[in-house]
Amino acid sequence: MAMKIIIFVVATFVLFAGDVISKRYPPMPIEDCPERCYCRDVDCLKEKGELFCREVDFICFNANVADRLDVLPVNTTRLSIIGENMGHITLDMFSRFFELKKLNLSQNSIRSLKITKAMRFLDFLNLDNNRLCYFPLEEMVKLLPALKILKARHNNLTFLHDIQFPPRLVRLDLSNNHIESPVKGSFRRLKKLEFLNLANNSIREIHPVAFRHLKKLQILDLDRNQITQLLPGSFAHLPSISFLSLRHNRIEFIGQKAFRQIGVRWHGQHQIRLEHNRIKILRKESIDVLFSRRDIYSLYLAGNPIFCDCGMMLIRDTAGDMLRDADTTLCHSPSDLKGFYVGDLDFPGCVEEEEDNYEDDYYDDYY
The missing domain is CATH 3.80.10.10 (Ribonuclease Inhibitor)
Known part of the structure; x- marks a missing residue:
């Protein structure tokens, strides 16, 4: 009797696990996507018969979206803006994306960077291939509390003091x-x-x-x-x-x-x-x-x-x-x-x- 119960439990677990796995879906393209951008819903699964995606991913190349971020949904969680001439920027411009976790700003000719508003969920920031000479001195500690990965390769940084x-x-x-x-x-x-x-x-x-x-x-x-x-x-x-x-x-x-x-x-x-x-x-x-x-x-x-x-x-x-x-x-x-x-x-x-x-x-x- 005990053996039958064990077999039943194992079989039920396998079926349940297979059912959970079957509910996961590959990234789903987003139709309303700005020109020169690649947009998709990622980490998607089905719950109670409805498709639910946990992440919204936007990758834009030379798309001039930095001046019109309002075309992107506020629930964007991953954002890459590459190949624009940004110059002097503030990360506050991305604060409207209240769930933003990953931000890639590589190859944008960024010369200076400021931040005055907290980005509580941002855990990845890529600043590679820009023209930065310095980082904000104290602001990053208070306003980027979740940051785990920071990349700033190929810039003009000269000192780390303070x-x-x-x-x-x-x-x-x-x-x-x-x-x-x-x-x-x-x-x-x-x-x-x-x-x-x-x-x-x-x-x-x-x-x-x-x-x-x-x-x-x-x-x-x-x-x-x-x-x-x-x-x-x-x-x-x-x-x-x-x-x-x-x-x-x-x-x-x-x-x-x-x-x-x-x-x-x-x-x-x-x-x-x-x-x-x-x-x-x-x-x-x-x-x-x-x-x-x-x-x-x-x-x-x-x-x-x-x-x-x-x-x-x-x-x-x-x-x-x-x-x-x-x-x-x-x-x-x-x-x-x-x-x-x-x-x-x-x-x-x-x-x-x-x-x-x-x-x-x-x-x-x-x-």
Whole structure:
């Protein structure tokens, strides 16, 4: 009897689930759509015999709708306006869309941006490929409380000082700008941030506490900047980091314990990318804090003018598989070893030092 009841319940669930799935519909085109716009109802399903769509999506290319937003329904939830010459705008113009969640304003030649009215549901804002020189300083925190993703690639941003980003941000992409330095406090409110892209900027130095408050940050991209050195503790307060990329910079010096406590909460694989810099001598004390977890770290050095000596060979041997590209990292000097691979170094006279207690250094002062 019990078995029959179970079979009946399972069968009923399958039928019910199939019925629910059958009620979902693909996006439905909206007939009354402005010229050069693509309009549709999305996330549609049938309830009690009637079709109901949760989202209204408008995508307009060179349609000149910015000056006549009244042609769009007020219940629009996703709006893309691309290819217009907006110049100086205020986000208040979109406040009439009381349910707006996603706003794409890329490629509009926007030079300045203001906001004075709250957009309570906006969680995605794309400002890529404009001409912005700055963000509103304090307004974003109060008036964009739900914002989770902010993209502002390929603009003219130069500084982050005094900017207060919305605290719920999970992804922030400011790549391909002219930012000179992520100063102390730039990201202090972003305790939920998981992804930060600052690649292709003009950053010359990393403030030792620039990233101090980013406890959930997993990916940090600093490729193609002008960074010359990594000061002690530069990345010491990134416990959740899994990918740190510093490729194509001008790094010559890595301070002692620059990577101290990096990724201590992340138990998956880690990558630290240092390829194509100006690192000539890699000192053991610069990376020894990584040795205690060498089985989950991947360190890349190819493209640096490495000076190959006993010290470099001993680092290679201590790092083991952690140094992922030893077989493709070329020696640049001394002259008699130029062109040799670090993975092929063999100095019979080198004596490996007694291994330190790296575990204590790695976790000290964190917990």
